[in-house]
Amino acid sequence: MSAAAVTPPRAVTLAAPLAGVRVIEWNGSMSASFCARLLSDLGADVLKLEPPGAGDPLRRVGPFAPDASYGEDAALFAYLNHGKDSATLDPSCQAGAALLTRLIESADLLITSAHASRLAELALDGDTLRKIQPALVTLAVTPFGTLPARDASTMQADADTLAAFTDFTLTHHAGYAFHQARPVHAPSEQPPVACADREVALATGVAAANAALWGLLEAQLNGEGRSIECAELDVIAHLLIEPVADYGRGERTFSRRREELQGTEVAGGLIWLLPCKDGFVMISPREEHQWERWVELLGNPPWSCDAALCGERSARNENWMILQDEMSKWTREHSRADVFERAQAARVACFPVSGARDLLENAQLNARRFFDSWEGTRNTALSMPGLPFSLRTQSGAELPRARNVVSPRLGSANRAVFERHLGLSPGEMETLRQQGVV
Template identity: 30%
Template sequence: MAGPLSGIRILENANNISGPYAGMLLADLGAEVIKLEMPGTGDPFRRWSGDAGEITPQFAAFNRGKKSITLNLKTEQGQDAYLRLAVTCDLVFENFRPGTLDKLGIGYEALRTLRPDILYCSVYGMGSQGPLRHRPTYDGIAQAISGLWSQLSDVDAPVPVGPALADQLTGLFAAYGMLGALVGRAQSGKGQQFELSMLSASMAFLTHPIVDYEMTGLESGPYTRPRRSQTYSFVGSDVKPFAIHLSSPQKFWVGVATAVGLPELVDDPRFATKKARIEHYDELHSTLAERFATKPRADWLAALDEYDVPAAPIHSVSEAIAEPQAAAQDMMQTFGSGDRALRMVGFPVRYAETPSAPDLPPPALGEHTDAVLGALGFSADDLGDLREKGVI
């Protein structure tokens, strides 16, 4: 059975991460997503690391499940083909700087004239308004200006960290916004234009740090929440890392103290309450770390499990892929078949009645141009002429 967005057609005019990630999530839900790329070069992520070939890991990660067509939007014929295709779609989205497509005569106003109920999403770096609206913005810039970076790294000695959180958060919020727009049109019958930015998405993610500051004046940092949530990391005698998250239930603290053979810590005034454990976080961590260093990780995880303490190994990517629980969740799936088969992380939501299944592999550049434009009425001769002129 097809996914819940089966029958929805979406035109993606976006590059790199934020827009393509949103498009991929909608494709995972069963939408037909047509990715528009520049002839000859395509999405910059096809050759982001200078690698040979069109399907690099960077491109594949954000573009499975889509069709790819090439169109040179700087040409009159390319613009005409774009408009003809766009009006067959339920939703169009792009991630260019504000006004780029309007200057070419193929922005929202042009599309709305041809199809009043069209949905149009713009994914910007800084937004369409404000003094920085025309600034080039990538993941690190959005992390920095939004405050997100300050939650990931010590601002007194800042270092960039991965993955591309601002980019992918923007993609998630973009997909969320597009789903809301589709539901809204289903109820009202009306199209609309809407936007979000990497700045707005990254700030929207920081609900707790921002409310904390507004209510208490506290400037949160990368270690604020771990202390409050009582999250700890340790290594066993085999130097394998693991995590413990005590949260609020007192039983988890009692379980840890008992599992490590230090029951006297339960009533120690420094650690007896969650408030006390927050205040003496470093001291408690040091005490437990010394004990955890005496046995291998597996022994400690077994002991903690016996007392129902939330704990887990800190996996590398390869270890996470091999994790039996991840396998039980069917998180690794194969997209495509034969020479095109590619094993990738799958979609995390499981629908009982409209399940999504692995579909198309990441597309070759322009792989579906002839089929998509042919369905719009372009003949073989037309396509040959457009190809010769560099339009497709």
């Protein structure tokens, strides 16, 4: 009896965990936009409300895709908003707030970046909206959360101050920029800077999405909605683990100045940044057995037998600069990939220092189908970071990865939302357009 050919089973698509959950996003915050996009990734139906006319300002912020239609070519906007529907509405006016209130009747979650006082003024605060939709969860993503009650004379000053805050100022206000930008040789000449690559917005978006999931689960279990606040300041301060611990154990003198000859002791082990033919690698033979395998990989050069230079870990820490020069003589003759693969085979901690092209070509990321394909151009799809997790059931069904994603066209859902769902006539829509409401 001949063996039949075995056909590998086809991947089964996992039903989206948030299928049927209806989310309305009204915000001017990158953090809130990323939060809503993560919920969309999990299957929620997200309706993004954009300012009539120009839409989200991020539509006009680069980088831009080549050969794409104007207004649909902004890569950052596409990353934060793909998978959503777009409708134009200005809830900050009375007519717009009334329309948003009607949309709330069939919504599960409202995500906003408006300040609590403004929401109350428009009767769009959580307590008021839950009189219409008792199970509604409201999530406010703002720089500071709700501020203490202030008299009327200071409210406008508060609003102006909040509007002035950016990722740059928030990281300094929270102390994170100071912590991240040390140690340096000349603190007066090397000031702290903001987090790289929109870290505040993305970290806050993840935290806000977790909070939203908790609120939705509570509403599902108890039939009662919640008001949730996620402050960017809280999220940034939450990252300050080491400074708070140092203060707790009595440290009171903090300096950004690098202490000379202190070595490169980081996270419990020595690390080196070594040049290669085509870039750099980081190497960290932390344990004695790792060090022995590392110098063996280097060919046991004569300097590796010098006990005073590198015989003990303390000696390696003291002579790290000399050792870096010696090890670099070998790594300069090899590519990053060669050093990385050899070190990994020898079970020595090592990784190449990667740029954007390296990430796009990274074998591990591609094997995990990490990158989505953004169909934002007429001719060539562009790679875009995808889901930061995989989700698979015991039976093998999995959440789709390596997806084809598109940027929502401004106002593309207007007719479905206002005419078919809310029942407005074309004439009413035209009047609202002329008034700048939709």
